[in-house]
Amino acid sequence: MRTTTTAHRVRRTVLSLTAALLMPLGSLVALASPAQAAEQATATYTRVSDWGGGFEGKWTIKNTGDTAINAWTLKWDFPSGTTVGSFWDADITGSGGTYTAKNKSWNGTLAPGASVSFGFNGSGSGSPSACTLNGRPCDGSGGEVPGDKPPTAPGTPTASDITDTTVKLTWSPATDDKGVKNYDVLRDGTRIATVTGTSYTDSGLKPGTSYGYSVRARDTADQTGPAGGTATVRTSGGDGSDPGGEYVNLTYFTEWGVYGRNYHVKNMVTSGAAEKLTHINYAFGNVQGGKCVMGDSFAATDKAYTADQSVDGKADTWDQPLRGNFNQLLKLKKMYPHIKVLWSFGGWTWSGGFADAMKNPAAFAESCHQLVNDPRWKGLFDGIDLDWEYPNACGLSCDTSGPDVIRTMAKAFRDKFGDQLVTAAITADASDGGKIDQADYAGAARYFDWYNVMTYDYFGAWDKAGPTAPHSPLTSYSGIPKQGFTSDAAIRKLKAGGVPADKLLLGIGFYGRGWTGVTQKEPGGTATGAAPGTYEAGIEDYKVLKTRCPAGGTVGGTAYAHCGTEWWSYDTPATIAGKMAYARQQGLGGAFSWEISGDTADGELVTAMHKGLNG
Structure with a gap:
């Protein structure tokens, strides 16, 4: 490894190109300010040194004209396999093999005859091409005037x-x-x-x-x-040997997301999420009259998709027997054979029917089995997810069926579904006498394939005056409003109670919760109510918060942000990496997310989960 002098090291600001690439696309290419008519300059490249799989590159810019240059922007292409890593004495961004370097605040002005250099570390063996300096060829041969802007970016294919x-x-x-x-x-x-x-x-x-x-x-x-x-x-075909990894990486896809959120099955393909996921839970079916029933049949089976909206680029026809999300998910499974899809029933709003249905567990399980395996969508579902919030406890409504009800339900569904997957989303309330203590989750675990432990929504603006606290803390911290309201406490209590570690999935929220009227940056501040959200006050998608209110600190293994009078908490790729390391260390079966539409268009949270689980 090459060393540098102390003086040189002080001047360097070595940044990660990866971080730069997470900036919005519009900020990736900077244009120099219009130059004077007599402005002339050259840029020359030198490969200073090589070491194994890396090298140091150096650009030297020289003012060969008769007037000062007040700013410079250098662009070049590297062939596939050659990339820029850390850099110094310039700000470098890259996209599609094209790199742009822009002067720092202190080295942008060049008098006639003066020169300046900047460098970077890279990998690969390629050489630069298509070099331009302030819009002109780097050899100083002229070209279009610098004020002639290059084309805008075309649309996404x-x-x-x-x-x-x-x-x-x-x-x-x-x-x-x-x-x-x-x-x-x-x-x-x-x-x-x-x-x-x-x-x-x-x-x-x-x-x-x-x-x-x-x-x-x-x-x-x-x-x-x-x-x-x-x-x-x-592409279609293949042998299906493309699993998302040895750990479960599951996400919930919401049925209603195809409306206001405009999030469709194809988005899991274009974001790159599909190849990293192992399981998808389709949310939600309802529980009514002692049976499993469909939620929104139009979204599930009737909504027509045009070619550009469809997973495989083929439009639905008016007379085909199955359309909607179910048909799109079938296409997704054909394209990604490793993905398993489960139909999730209940959820916060539709959990009220479970207690009535459990008066006849066998009939309840039979109704669900018939619906999940209906011939109209044969081959779509690999099992069922039961999201009862909460057995023998209170959610939107209260249940008093007794602690054995969860075990009775699990056995009835295992007896009916046989080798198909049977899972459950469960509470993460590990407080003394809390919801985990109210039901026999250990006894039921012998029949379930795994539990989705909902380790989020611990704190939020339903306590409108605060104190502000992260909604999904991994571990406790000084000043946490309630003991037992952490992911670690929930996992440890479930394991101590007899639930096998590999039947537990750690929950990740792809959203944040926030307050307004907050003056304190750190957690524990007072508030006046819920911060505004796109769909509901007090809650917002990660893809919005990452730019609207960027994270400024971490507490309890998750991130928080203070912007103006708003205070938010949410997970970022960095905190997800920490949580996935925890899941591996605890021997868990993997992790899951609620829910996929909150992720960015390039799936950075799903990617963080995949990388964190599988290295």
């Missing part, structure tokens, strides 16, 4: 006509003041074609394989714009 070996891509066009000449199609960051239109069919692909596609435009001055969003596409 839409996949259709997906087969074992081909996929058709279409995208919305880019714009440019001089006109767009053509488009580069990128597969997994490498250019595979240049086309003049807004569609391309890729061929020669492997069956049952996922690919990431994006597109960038080039204008008539041969300036290349930024790549648009990436679409993850999986």
Whole structure:
């Protein structure tokens, strides 16, 4: 490893390129301010040193004109397999193999004849190409005036006509003041074609394989714009040997999400989440009149999908027997054979029917088995998830059936469902005399495949005056409002009570809970009520909070943020990594999330769970 002098090390600000790539796409490409007419400059590249799988690269920018340069922006391409890691004396961002370096606040001005250098550490053996400095070729040969902006990013590709070996891509066009000449199609960051239109069919692909596609435009001055969003596409076929990992990585997909949230089964493909998930719980079916019944039949079986909305790029027809989420999930399972799908019944709103249904456990289980395995959606469901909130305790309604009711229900469903999966979502209240103590979860565990332990919603703005506290703490901390309200306390109590560790999944909320009227940054502050949310006061998706109110601290193994008068808590990729390490250390069966639509468009939380569980 190369060493540096102390003076040089002080000047360096070594940043992670990964963090830069998590910035919004629009911030990835910076444009230099318009230069003076006589501005001229060159940029030269040197590979300073190599070590094993890495190297140090250096760019030197020289003002060869007769007027000062007040800012500089250098762009270049690296071939696939060559990447930038840490860097210094410039701010570097990258997308699709194209890198952009912009001056720091202290080295942007160059007098005539002056020069400045910046460097980076990288991996791979490639050399830079397509270099431009303030919009001109790096050799100083002229080119279009720097004020001529490159094209905008084209739209994210839409996949259709997906087969074992081909996929058709279409995208919305880019714009440019001089006109767009053509488009580069990128597969997994490498250019595979240049086309003049807004569609391309890729061929020669492997069956049952996922690919990431994006597109960038080039204008008539041969300036290349930024790549648009990436679409993850999986070819059909394959042998199904693509599991998400040895641990369970489960998410809930909500039936109603196809409406206001505009989240559909295909989003699990385009985000890259599907290849990392092992199980999907479809939420929710209802429990009424002692039976399992469908929730929203239109969303489940009737909603028609166009080709661009469909998992496999094929539109629904008016006369096909099954449409909606169920048909899309069947297509998803065909594309990702390792995924198992369970139908979840109950939930907070629809748990009230369980007590009545348990007056005849065998009939209840029979009704659910018939619905889950209905021939109309044959092959869709691999089992059932029972989300009773809560047996022999209170949720939206109260149950007084006694502690044995959960064990009785579990046995009845195991007897009926046989080898199919039978799971349950259960309380995480580990306080003395709390909900875990009210039911025989250990006795029922012998019949369930696993428990989804709902280790979230411990604290929130239902206590409108506070104190502010994270809704999903992993561990306790000084000042926590109630003992036993942590993930660790719940897991330890369940294990101590006799539930096998590998039948416990740790819960992760893909959302935050927050208060308003808060002046204190740290937890424990007072509040005046619930912070505003998109769908409900006091709750907001992670994908919104990460930019609206970025996390500024951690407590109890989870993150919190204070923005203006609002205070929020939620999990981030970093805190999820810590929680997944805990799940492995405790010997748990894996983890699950509520619920998938709260994740970002590129699935960063699902990815964090997958990486954290499987290394």
